[in-house]
Amino acid sequence: MSASFSFTLEKTDGGARLGRITTAHGEIQTPVFMPVGTAATVKGMHPESVAATGAKIVLGNTYHLMLRPGADRIERLGGLHRFMNWPGPILTDSGGFQVMSLAKLRKLTEDGVTFQSHIDGSRHTLTPESSTEIQRKLDATITMAFDECTPFPVDRKGAAESMRLSMRWAVRSREAFVARPGYGQFGIVQGSVFPDLRAESIEALTKLDFEGYAVGGLAVGEGQELMFKTLDTTTPLMPVHKPRYLMGVGKPSDIVGAVLRGIDMFDCVMPTRSGRTAQAFTRRGTVNLRNARHMDDPRPLDEHCTCPACRNYSRAYLHHLVRAEEMLGPMLLTWHNIQYYQDLTAGLRDAIANGTTQQFVADFEAGQALGDLEEVPVYGLGK
Amino acid sequence: MSASFSFTLEKTDGGARLGRITTAHGEIQTPVFMPVGTAATVKGMHPESVAATGAKIVLGNTYHLMLRPGADRIERLGGLHRFMNWPGPILTDSGGFQVMSLAKLRKLTEDGVTFQSHIDGSRHTLTPESSTEIQRKLDATITMAFDECTPFPVDRKGAAESMRLSMRWAVRSREAFVARPGYGQFGIVQGSVFPDLRAESIEALTKLDFEGYAVGGLAVGEGQELMFKTLDTTTPLMPVHKPRYLMGVGKPSDIVGAVLRGIDMFDCVMPTRSGRTAQAFTRRGTVNLRNARHMDDPRPLDEHCTCPACRNYSRAYLHHLVRAEEMLGPMLLTWHNIQYYQDLTAGLRDAIANGTTQQFVADFEAGQALGDLEEVPVYGLGK
Numbered sequence: 139m140s141a142s143f144s145f146t147l148e149k150t151d152g153g154a155r156l157g158r159i160t161t162a163h164g165e166i167q168t169p170v171f172m173p174v175g176t177a178a179t180v181k182g183m184h185p186e187s188v189a190a191t192g193a194k195i196v197l198g199n200t201y202h203l204m205l206r207p208g209a210d211r212i213e214r215l216g217g218l219h220r221f222m223n224w225p226g227p228i229l230t231d232s233g234g235f236q237v238m239s240l241a242k243l244r245k246l247t248e249d250g251v252t253f254q255s256h257i258d259g260s261r262h263t264l265t266p267e268s269s270t271e272i273q274r275k276l277d278a279t280i281t282m283a284f285d286e287c288t289p290f291p292v293d294r295k296g297a298a299e300s301m302r303l304s305m306r307w308a309v310r311s312r313e314a315f316v317a318r319p320g321y322g323q324f325g326i327v328q329g330s331v332f333p334d335l336r337a338e339s340i341e342a343l344t345k346l347d348f349e350g351y352a353v354g355g356l357a358v359g360e361g362q363e364l365m366f367k368t369l370d371t372t373t374p375l376m377p378v379h380k381p382r383y384l385m386g387v388g389k390p391s392d393i394v395g396a397v398l399r400g401i402d403m404f405d406c407v408m409p410t411r412s413g414r415t416a417q418a419f420t421r422r423g424t425v426n427l428r429n430a431r432h433m434d435d436p437r438p439l440d441e442h443c444t445c446p447a448c449r450n451y452s453r454a455y456l457h458h459l460v461r462a463e464e465m466l467g468p469m470l471l472t473w474h475n476i477q478y479y480q481d482l483t484a485g486l487r488d489a490i491a492n493g494t495t496q497q498f499v500a501d502f503e504a505g506q507a508l509g510d511l512e513e514v515p516v517y518g519l520g521k
Numbered sequence: 522m523s524a525s526f527s528f529t530l531e532k533t534d535g536g537a538r539l540g541r542i543t544t545a546h547g548e549i550q551t552p553v554f555m556p557v558g559t560a561a562t563v564k565g566m567h568p569e570s571v572a573a574t575g576a577k578i579v580l581g582n583t584y585h586l587m588l589r590p591g592a593d594r595i596e597r598l599g600g601l602h603r604f605m606n607w608p609g610p611i612l613t614d615s616g617g618f619q620v621m622s623l624a625k626l627r628k629l630t631e632d633g634v635t636f637q638s639h640i641d642g643s644r645h646t647l648t649p650e651s652s653t654e655i656q657r658k659l660d661a662t663i664t665m666a667f668d669e670c671t672p673f674p675v676d677r678k679g680a681a682e683s684m685r686l687s688m689r690w691a692v693r694s695r696e697a698f699v700a701r702p703g704y705g706q707f708g709i710v711q712g713s714v715f716p717d718l719r720a721e722s723i724e725a726l727t728k729l730d731f732e733g734y735a736v737g738g739l740a741v742g743e744g745q746e747l748m749f750k751t752l753d754t755t756t757p758l759m760p761v762h763k764p765r766y767l768m769g770v771g772k773p774s775d776i777v778g779a780v781l782r783g784i785d786m787f788d789c790v791m792p793t794r795s796g797r798t799a800q801a802f803t804r805r806g807t808v809n810l811r812n813a814r815h816m817d818d819p820r821p822l823d824e825h826c827t828c829p830a831c832r833n834y835s836r837a838y839l840h841h842l843v844r845a846e847e848m849l850g851p852m853l854l855t856w857h858n859i860q861y862y863q864d865l866t867a868g869l870r871d872a873i874a875n876g877t878t879q880q881f882v883a884d885f886e887a888g889q890a891l892g893d894l895e896e897v898p899v900y901g902l903g904k
Contacts, residue, residue: 177841177845177847178838178841179842179847179848179849181847181848181849182848182849182852183849184829184849184852184853185833186829206841206844206845207816207837207840207841207844211816211817211837214817215817215819215835215837215838216819221835221837221838221841222838223833223834223838433590433594434594434597434598436598436599446567446569450568450606451606452598452604454590454594454598454604455561455598455604455605455606457590458560458561458589458590458604459562461589461590462560462589464560464562464564465562465564465565465848465851465852466562466564466565466566466567468848469565469567469848469852470567
């Protein structure tokens with residue numbers, strides 16, 4: 139189905155994969171980081187600025203958009219691409235994760251989840267069928283199957299029951315998906331940190347022949363070590379010629395480690411949220427621009443970064459904006475952080491293409507370990 | 522002094538003047554609107570976006586900048602142009618107005634004003650000499666003389682005393698000004714709504730041969746009619762071959778009326794502040810994007826506007842951003858409002874050049890009178 143939605147695995151270097159996703163709204167080189175545009179906007183950025191960082195695909199959130207402004211309204215207005223002025227690919231989540239974490243008085247049954255809106259307390263229901271239909275109305279390039287994100291920690295029995303419910307919902311989500319050329323639907327692997335449950339989930343999903351597969355239920359408190367360990371036993375079982383998406387991940391080192399373990403796609407609010415709280419990701423680790431040590435510093439935030447925050451301003455100015463609570467502070471730091479994540483994934487793609495992934499990772503780790511207070515320049519991202 | 526700072530009066534049409542100011546940081550066509558960048562940033566806009574609207578000069582506020590990040594710091598960092606990435610001309614106010622309206626426990630003497638910071642309560646003094654020196658440290662292209670903005674209402678005696686104090690301060694400000702090629706200093710005409718006091722103020726100031734003259738003490742509650750009446754008797758007495766700046770003004774109709782009365786320069790927080798509260802200025806009057814009537818409206822905010830808010834988005838989307846309290850709402854509406862003010866002054870310049878100012882004003886007023894709810898297109902700004 140969806141003939142023109144395709145994934146081409148172009149090269150591997152160890153476990154790391156270089157690929158290309160073709161969609162109705164454009165091509166995506168992988169590994170890729172997808173900035174999060176929760177309520178039809180990547181917070182604090184013009185979409186032209188998001189595109190200028192090299193981002194090719196953004197995320198939208200079904201839960202937020204169904205409540206405000208509403209999926210029917212977005213459909214009447216021509217879909218999410220037109221609504222938010224992002225002509226490129228858009229992936230929407232299924233709403234399942236956020237219903238469980240954000241909504242009030244939620245009730246889970248075999249049919250789906252009933253919940254109250256965090257905005258006005260109004261009552262709603264999400265099912266595999268309604269989530270899939272909402273994502274169609276939004277005109278999502280990539281639709282996610284409706285699932286339950288298994289909480290952590292969880293015992294084996296709880297993880298198995300939760301995963302099997304998600305697998306039954308995956309069947310219903312797949313049946314509800316309206317195939318359109320260049321559009322795709324991804325199934326979501328659950329099973330918490332139990333390898334055999336992950337294997338069972340992958341087996342169930344691959345029978346449904348999704349256009350891609352996500353790993354869900356990670357980055358929920360288990361820690362990087364256990365996340366990597368789970369990926370080590372999960373990704374080898376996943377289809378080779380379909381994109382693999384690690385949902386909600388993560389810190390720069392999470393992304394690097396997951397790429398080494400065969401993941402192709404990522405999303406996370408970290409770069410945008412951190413940008414609004416004065417935290418910047420750099421080639422020398424994270425930098426807090428609120429810190430008084432930047433007050434008189436004429437240097438750029440990251441001398442190897444091409445974003446406007448680094449090209450046009452001093453740390454002293456960025457610090458001033460943060461202290462004065464000026465909007466331009468979050469605007470510039472969000473742009474920088476998205477640029478950093480795009481540079482990181484672009485660097486990984488170059489390294490995989492050149493067979494130098496191990497060297498790239500060593501440079502990346504050396505830069506992060508140095509920290510921002512050192513004076514030695516680091517060229518970890520190969521720019 | 523300041524040989525290369527010059528004003529050329531290119532054409533008049535009735536009382537309206539078309540001019541050109543040459544400065545060390547670039548040329549400015551007049552009538553001109555100067556966006557306000559209080560704390561070294563035009564709130565919610567990248568400076569590249571400010572420039573994209575056609576703005577050639579921005580304002581900075583001495584009071585805010587002396588308190589945070591401090592004039593010495595900005596000087597060490599290369600001046601305000603470099604600090605805020607605005608290579609074009611910058612006008613700074615003297616701090617006098619904001620000390621009186623924003624600072625705490627202020628005390629006015631012949632020497633100057635002592636006050637407490639609204640930020641941290643720290644004690645500071647501004648005098649004609651220190652204000653002028655701070656503006657030099659900021660590297661202001663246009664320095665304003667230190668004055669007392671006479672409150673309104675005020676009796677004749679109070680207005681006279683206040684104006685004469687400002688005139689004594691003008692002498693001291695002029696003496697403190699360090700002449701540099703392409704830089705200028707403006708004197709400020711006071712005298713409230715009393716024509717003879719305004720005349721006395723102009724006579725005192727012109728002896729000091731400033732590079733330009735501002736009209737201060739208006740738009741402080743006297744209303745448009747009395748403001749225009751005061752301009753009617755003030756501008757005819759002002760030097761013809763020097764720029765005339767009406768401080769802190771104003772609404773679009775204020776600007777149009779003041780241009781007809783011979784004013785060349787304007788600044789006001791209205792477009793930026795309104796943009797942050799969902800108020801948009803358009804060719805059909807003001808529009809409140811928070812209003813539910815926009816919820817399903819696929820049309821642009823102003824079909825004749827070239828800004829991104831109007832070119833790339835529906836009213837429904839702008840309404841959504843406002844309701845969801847997304848940063849992009851203020852970002853887009855601020856951009857639109859600055860674009861509107863730049864288009865308004867560009868339209869006035871074109872009309873003066875073509876001798877069609879009266880027609881322009883008639884079209885402008887017809888558009889504003891129509892209101893946003895009418896469906897008939899209006900081409901009042903000649904675009």
